[in-house]
Amino acid sequence: MISTDILIIGAGPVGLFTVFEAGLLKLKCHLVDSLGQGGGQLTEIYPKKPIYDIPGYPSILAGDLTDRLMEQIAPFKPGFTLGERAEKLEKLDDNTFKIITNKGTELFAPVVAIAGGLGSFEPRKPPIENIEIFEDKGVDYIIKDPEKYRNKRVLVAGGGDSALDWSIILADIAKQVTLIHRRTSFRGALDSVEKVLELARNGKINLITEAQAIGLNGNKVLEKILIEQDGKENYYFDSDYFIPLFGLAPKLGPIGDWGLEIENNAIVVNTLDYSSNIPGIYAIGDINTYPGKLKLILCGFHEGTLMVQSAFKYIYPDQKLSFKYTTVAGVTGF
């Protein structure tokens, strides 16, 4: 059983820094994130982009900022549940919270801090009308175990690195690998592109370019994929699997159903302490909204800092909290 003082949903920069500010107050934190690593957007969308508005850093790469934050919070030994999405929230009889992830992990805490950014990153689904019917019946958005496709016919869609890399891996496993892409050129890493083209020349990968999958067909499971290709009549292509790999996009997801006041996909908070309409639940960073809100990492750090002061009083209403500068008291971990 995982139990902590503050359960932070979202391990982006704001969630991470909040661990530090909570740690100064001797509050323990546990972070849960649907991504497999900390850093949120910084590592998922733009790890190599420089950020120019972090005080004290004229320029820092987003990935490096994540690394520094991880280093900064390490003394406070935060717990992590990564690769799992916070799915359900329950208020228990003693007014504490239980969060259940999509993989069934149960997390307990008196305070929940939602630092969910733009939401949880989910695979982008192609706009094919009946695609949901075939999910797990031939349509996979994520490849968990390539062995699943041994001796099967697989159609991979997409033109980026993951489509290329998986096509290469599956070429040795599946009976038939077809890669379908809207254009003639591929934009992934150069050696992946070359490898795919070489496998295509050797007949190990079947390439369909200037084309896209527009329909799915099958009796209970996927059997055929309707292809639209430049200069041809639409045609059906036989395949056991359809694997569209078009990257990830953030969705607010289940947090939207937790009874929180939501406005334009963001959680409405009181700027006094970034509390939500539910006592004990706070929202910090890009996921909250209030008059004058700016979606900046800098502002999220401030929000997390004020929030933990309020969280302390919420958890320990009878204890006096004295504020100490790190220059005076240093940083004492757990």
Added chain:
Amino acid sequence: MKNSITVSVTDREKIIHTLEVPTDITLNMMEVCKSYELPVEGLCGGMALCASCHMYVLSNHELPEPSEDEENMLDQAFFVNKNSRLGCQIKIHSDLDGLEVELAPVSPENENQ
């Protein structure tokens, strides 16, 4: 010298919005749409990293060729046509007076709801 231009944006209900846009501050079409509260998400903030400002250029204005980043992103978008661009990469400039764009559809599956 006039320091604004007029652009038109066709939204997903096919309603045409004629917008006055200043040229003396650095703006792009994603920001213009957002400032007029048109339904453009602009999730990544304008780094050509999310495709949530995907739009079609309807007029014959000559735009700079898309960068590698923009092409990459369009590869991951849906409903892409020959005239597809990311709004965040269309920098507002006096030469773009009369620019006409249309917001690309969003698939309900991927809408941030």
